[in-house]
Amino acid sequence: MKFKSRNKFNILVVLATLFLILGCVCPNANNSRDDSDNPPVSEDQNDISDANRTSDDTSQRNPNKKPDRGDFVVNHSSVTNPRYESLDRSLKDNKVLEKAADRLNRSLALPHDITLRTKACGVINAFYDPRDRSITFCYELMEHFYKLFKSVGDTNDQANERMNRAITFVFLHELGHAVIDAYELPITANEEDAADRCSSYICIEELGEDGVRSILAAADAFAIESKGRTPSKRSLADEHLLQEQRFFNSLCMVYGSNPSKYNYIVSKGYLPKARAVRCPSEYEKTARAWSKLLEPWRKD
Numbered sequence: 521m522k523f524k525s526r527n528k529f530n531i532l533v534v535l536a537t538l539f540l541i542l543g544c545v546c547p548n549a550n551n552s553r554d555d556s557d558n559p560p561v562s563e564d565q566n567d568i569s570d571a572n573r574t575s576d577d578t579s580q581r582n583p584n585k586k587p588d589r590g591d592f593v594v595n596h597s598s599v600t601n602p603r604y605e606s607l608d609r610s611l612k613d614n615k616v617l618e619k620a621a622d623r624l625n626r627s628l629a630l631p632h633d634i635t636l637r638t639k640a641c642g643v644i645n646a647f648y649d650p651r652d653r654s655i656t657f658c659y660e661l662m663e664h665f666y667k668l669f670k671s672v673g674d675t676n677d678q679a680n681e682r683m684n685r686a687i688t689f690v691f692l693h694e695l696g697h698a699v700i701d702a703y704e705l706p707i708t709a710n711e712e713d714a715a716d717r718c719s720s721y722i723c724i725e726e727l728g729e730d731g732v733r734s735i736l737a738a739a740d741a742f743a744i745e746s747k748g749r750t751p752s753k754r755s756l757a758d759e760h761l762l763q764e765q766r767f768f769n770s771l772c773m774v775y776g777s778n779p780s781k782y783n784y785i786v787s788k789g790y791l792p793k794a795r796a797v798r799c800p801s802e803y804e805k806t807a808r809a810w811s812k813l814l815e816p817w818r819k820d
């Protein structure tokens with residue numbers, strides 16, 4: 521109950537911040553600043569229609585740009601677990617998902633609609649479902665992160681902050697799955713790893729220090745979850761990498777993006793030197809790949 525009553529507001533603030541920042545997945549800094557300087561999202565659907573028309577015009581002017589034929593849309597479902605009623609109501613009242621959808625629609629063209637939803641799922645999860653092309657973020661996962669960070673001694677405020685940052689990383693991971701599917705992106709290796717790298721790329725390139733903190737919070741969550749556990753055969757066979765691997769991969773992306781700035785990740789022993797030496801090259805390849813893959817779909 522502490523989670524529900526204590527943290528509702530902070531969740532909203534950070535989710536709103538996340539979704540506003542997500543709108544910065546755009547081709548130049550000027551557009552980003554324009555968006556962030558604007559007042560909160562207009563609920564007027566004409567705004568979105570205007571954005572679509574602009575994008576279609578752009579695609580006609582620039583043959584390398586893909587036409588915009590879809591939107592991120594919100595589909596609210598009624599909450600079934602009383603535990604999350606107040607959180608659910610607040611998210612809806614504050615139009616957090618609507619704002620997220622609007623910002624994303626200003627930044628990315630789509631070949632078809634993609635649905636965004638938060639809900640009580642009955643399980644700890646967040647997922648992209650290609651059958652109905654939807655991203656679902658479960659309230660249970662937010663609570664799970666909060667409890668994880670509390671379990672290692674975080675204060676309520678610290679646990680709140682790190683939970684919100686980890687949520688950012690996971691949301692961008694799911695966005696990675698969504699665009700891989702929607703854009704039919706050529707992913708030649710494990711898609712779960714590609715989605716993690718998409719999230720890291722957006723966090724580092726678009727969100728800056730806030731994004732790095734999101735990656736590190738998620739990495740901490742991976743480490744806490746895996747502590748003391750011996751991987752089962754099922755875990756080893758799973759399409760997801762082991763949490764320990766996600767931890768080191770995440771650190772590799774951050775360190776590789778700026779080795780001198782994030783040297784402490786190696787000097788303090790979080791990331792072994794044998795891996796770290798290759799991280800600058802790993803990050804460069806990741807950033808180049810995602811930049812190239814998203815470019816045709818970015819709105820001018």
Ligand SMILES: [Zn+2]
Binds near residue numbers: 693
């Ligand atoms: Zn995934």
